Amino acid sequence: MTPSAGxxxxxxxxxxxxxxxGIETLRSLAxxxxxxxxGAGRAxxxxxxxxxxxxxxxxxxxxxxxxxxGVIAAPxxxxxxPRWLEWWRRPPGGxxxxxxxTVDLDTGNIGSYDYPLAPWFDVPYRTGRRVxxxxxxxxAGTDEYILTFAAPISSDAGFFGVAAADIRAGDVERxxxxxxxxxxxxxxxxxxxxxxLASNTPTMIVGSMTHSGSGTxxxxxxxAEWADCVGLPxxxxxxxx
Amino acid sequence: MARLGADTPDTLRAVTEVGVxxxxxxxxxxxxxxxxxxxxxxxxxxxxxxxxxxxxxxxLPSELELAGALNVSTVTLRxxxxxxxxxxxxxxxxxxxxxxxxxxxVDASVERLRxxxxxxxxxxxxxxxxxxLAVTGTAARLAxxxxxxxxxxxxxxLVDQLAAADTVGERRRADGRFHIEIAAAAxxxxxxxxxxxxxxxxxxxxxxxxxxxxxxxxxVAWHRAVLxxxxxxxxxxARGLTEEHVELAISRLIEFHLQLSRHEx
Numbered sequence: 001m002t003p004s005a006g007x008x009x010x011x012x013x014x015x016x017x018x019x020x021x022g023i024e025t026l027r028s029l030a031x032x033x034x035x036x037x038x039g040a041g042r043a044x045x046x047x048x049x050x051x052x053x054x055x056x057x058x059x060x061x062x063x064x065x066x067x068x069x070g071v072i073a074a075p076x077x078x079x080x081x082p083r084w085l086e087w088w089r090r091p092p093g094g095x096x097x098x099x100x101x102t103v104d105l106d107t108g109n110i111g112s113y114d115y116p117l118a119p120w121f122d123v124p125y126r127t128g129r130r131v132x133x134x135x136x137x138x139x140a141g142t143d144e145y146i147l148t149f150a151a152p153i154s155s156d157a158g159f160f161g162v163a164a165a166d167i168r169a170g171d172v173e174r175x176x177x178x179x180x181x182x183x184x185x186x187x188x189x190x191x192x193x194x195x196x197l198a199s200n201t202p203t204m205i206v207g208s209m210t211h212s213g214s215g216t217x218x219x220x221x222x223x224a225e226w227a228d229c230v231g232l233p234x235x236x237x238x239x240x241x
Numbered sequence: 242m243a244r245l246g247a248d249t250p251d252t253l254r255a256v257t258e259v260g261v262x263x264x265x266x267x268x269x270x271x272x273x274x275x276x277x278x279x280x281x282x283x284x285x286x287x288x289x290x291x292x293x294x295x296x297x298x299x300x301l302p303s304e305l306e307l308a309g310a311l312n313v314s315t316v317t318l319r320x321x322x323x324x325x326x327x328x329x330x331x332x333x334x335x336x337x338x339x340x341x342x343x344x345x346x347v348d349a350s351v352e353r354l355r356x357x358x359x360x361x362x363x364x365x366x367x368x369x370x371x372x373x374l375a376v377t378g379t380a381a382r383l384a385x386x387x388x389x390x391x392x393x394x395x396x397x398x399l400v401d402q403l404a405a406a407d408t409v410g411e412r413r414r415a416d417g418r419f420h421i422e423i424a425a426a427a428x429x430x431x432x433x434x435x436x437x438x439x440x441x442x443x444x445x446x447x448x449x450x451x452x453x454x455x456x457x458x459x460x461v462a463w464h465r466a467v468l469x470x471x472x473x474x475x476x477x478x479a480r481g482l483t484e485e486h487v488e489l490a491i492s493r494l495i496e497f498h499l500q501l502s503r504h505e506x
Contacts, residue, residue, distance in 0.1 A: 108410065110417040110444055111437045119391070137425040139433045193389045195428075207428035209387055 008179050008189070008236055009220040015065075015175065016226060019149045019165050020130065022059045022069060026052055026163040027153050030071045034157040043079035044160075049086045056088050059165075060098045065175065066090065067146060068101060069165040071153065074125065075116055077160055081105075083115070089142060089166070103141055113140040123230050124152035124162045132231035135169035135197060135207060145169045145207070147197070169206055173198040186215070186239040192231050204239055215239035282313055282321035284456070290330050290345045291452025292497055293355050294504050301331070301341040330451060345451070354449045358494070359501040361446070366498060369443055370491030374484055376435045377420055381467060381483040383427035385476035392426040393472050400464045403457065412457055413448035417441075419464055423471070447490055454493040460486070 029052045037044035049071065056070050068089030075083050087101040103113035115121050118141075123131040134147035150164035172189075176198040180187045188199035194210050204210060210217075215238050222232045289295045301307060301322075308318040322341055325331040332344045388396075399422060403415035417440035424433040447454045463486045470479035 108414075110414055110421070110440050117395075135428070137428060137430050137433045139421060139425050139430075139437060143430060143434060145428070145430050193391070195387075195389060207387060209389070 005183070005218055005220065005236055007182065008176075011176065011179050012189075012220050012234055013223060015167075015172075016132070016149070016222075016229075016232075018063065018065070019167065020151065022063065022066075023149060023151050023163045023165055025055060025059075026069065026071055027151050029055060030153045030160055030163060031155045031157070034077075034153070034160045035155060038157050044077070045080045046078055046084050046086070047080075049073065049078065049084070052086060053088070056086065057098055060088060060090055065167055065171055067092075067144065067166040067168045067171070068142060070101075071161055071163050072115060072121060073161040074159055085115070092144065092168070101142060111140050115141070118148075120148040120150040120164060121162055124150050125159065127230065128152050128154060130229040132191075132229060134191070135172070135195065138166070142166065147172060169197070173206060183236060184238065188237045188239070190217070190235045190237050192233060192235075196237075197234065201239060204237065210237050279317055279320040279324065282311060282317060283324040285311075286321065286325060287328065287330055287451045288453075288497070290343055291351075291449055292358075292501055292504075293345075293352075293452075294500060295343050295345075297343060297345045299343045301343065303340065328451075351450055354445055355452075355501060358446050358449070358498050359505060361498060363495050363498060366491060366495050369439065370487060372435075373439050373443065373487045373491070376424070376432055376439060377487055378480045378484045380420075380424040380427045380429065380432045380436060381471065381479040382476035383429065383432075384423045385471045385474050385479045387428045388423075388426035388471055392422070393468065396422055396426065396468050396471070400461060400468060403464065404461045406457065409448050409450045409453065412453070412455075413444045416448070416455070416460060416464075417444045423467075426471070443494075446494060449497075452497060454490055454497060 030049070033044055033048045033051055037048050052071060059069050060066055068087060070085060070087035072087065073081075073084040078084050083105045085101055085103065088098045089101050090098055104111055106112050107114060116125075118133075120131055120133045123129065123133075130149075130151045132147065132149050135145055136148075138144055138146050138148070144166075146166045146168050148164055148166050150162045153160040153163055176189050177200060180189060180198060180200045186199075186201040186203060188201070188204040188210065189197045190210050191197055196204050196206050196208050196210060198206060204214070218236045218238075219233050220235060222229070226232055286295075286301075295301070302310065304315055304318055304322070308315045311318065313321075322331055322333070326333060330344060331341050333339070333341050384392075396419060399415055399419045403412060403419065406412040406415050420440055421433060421436050424436040427433075463482065467479055467482045467486075470476075470482060
């Protein structure tokens with residue numbers, strides 16, 4: 001690995017660490033909510049889950065990079081709602097106070113938010129592992145082009161849902177651009193599926209797929225603590241220029 | 242496939258001969274050009290019922306007359322009526338005063354959709370179709386170069402859902418989701434938002450119960466072809482196929498609209 005790729009790996013590691021630290025806090029709060037209700041002999045409610053709200057809002061104000069964060073309940077876990085998100089977001093463009101995410105959860109509607117199928121929910125649910133997804137179009141949810149970082153909320157009380165955080169693709173791009181430029185021209189940061197997360201060239205733009213033939217590809221090896229995280233490693237791809 | 246046909250003198254004569262009144266129904270019972278497969282006959286009659294062109298409780302012409310009008314054998318017609326009986330759309334009573342009667346208890350939502358389709362003019366339907374062409378066609382082209390393997394898999398499962406969908410609501414959702422997921426696979430938030438709006442606007446009209454402008458199995462085959470083009474990374478083919486099926490659906494919808502308009506007058 002070249003020293004500068006080491007810089008890129010360090011930046012990616014810092015991004016993961018910052019994001020998952022907040023998620024871990026929400027995860028353990030949600031487990032407390034789950035255990036507390038079951039201990040009282042009842043299923044938790046949306047009211048119980050709202051206990052995590054001050055922490056969610058604190059994370060949003062402390063980390064400018066977050067587009068949104070919170071906890072998404074598994075279908076059927078809460079007593080008073082079949083599906084539920086305790087999720088707050090910073091409106092795009094910034095400036096205004098965080099808002100709760102309002103989505104259509106009526107599965108009969110074409111534009112409803114069918115989150116149990118989303119990889120950021122489904123992967124932690126099925127595998128018990130953390131996941132990094134994106135960039136992707138979060139349609140019917142935030143309606144934005146984002147990355148989602150998510151962790152399963154599981155305990156002796158069972159599976160409760162996932163704790164997660166979103167970062168807008170545009171913000172990842174801004175954060176990574178200086179690092180990419182230090183790598184030289186025509187450099188892209190690419191996710192595990194080959195999709196461009198950020199680049200400094202119009203020939204490999206965010207969202208496009210890179211193929212094995214296109215330029216040289218260098219893995220940004222994640223540290224041992226990310227061994228359980230699906231969606232890693234990311235890569236640097238250097239195109240011909 | 243034979244479609245609800247043009248308003249030719251032949252079809253008018255066929256109507257007069259079987260003594261069916263009503264300005265719209267001559268189109269419904271126009272002769273079928275291709276000799277008439279059972280499904281085609283059943284579909285045409287069920288469309289007419291779905292669109293309310295033949296009312297609940299109304300008696301269909303005799304088998305002989307209907308077979309003659311549609312230019313199919315009585316065997317084919319009987320099989321078609323039997324399909325319609327299975328679907329609960331037609332009831333056959335024996336004896337004097339017997340025959341085949343339409344059973345189409347109409348709920349308010351279907352009545353509302355018919356009204357919307359009747360009141361949405363050809364120009365407006367064409368506008369929606371043009372918009373769909375631009376959004377859906379471009380999304381398909383971009384998805385061919387940007388879809389990841391798991392997105393292709395997800396799309397394939399939506400086609401399977403459509404193939405297995407028993408109710409019209411399930412069909413509408415699986416079909417609409419397929420198009421929305423293609424726009425999402427194209428990585429475009431703008432196209433995805435527009436596709437959601439368009440599916441919300443047009444989806445219900447395309448899938449009016451028994452007046453479906455889309456044949457499910459035909460649609461499934463088409464979706465599979467589009468998906469294969471996307472999986473092959475062939476954007477031009479994906480766009481071309483998508484445009485063709487948008488155009489077909491819109492032209493059927495316009496046909497239905499015209500029938501409803503004639504029926505009213």
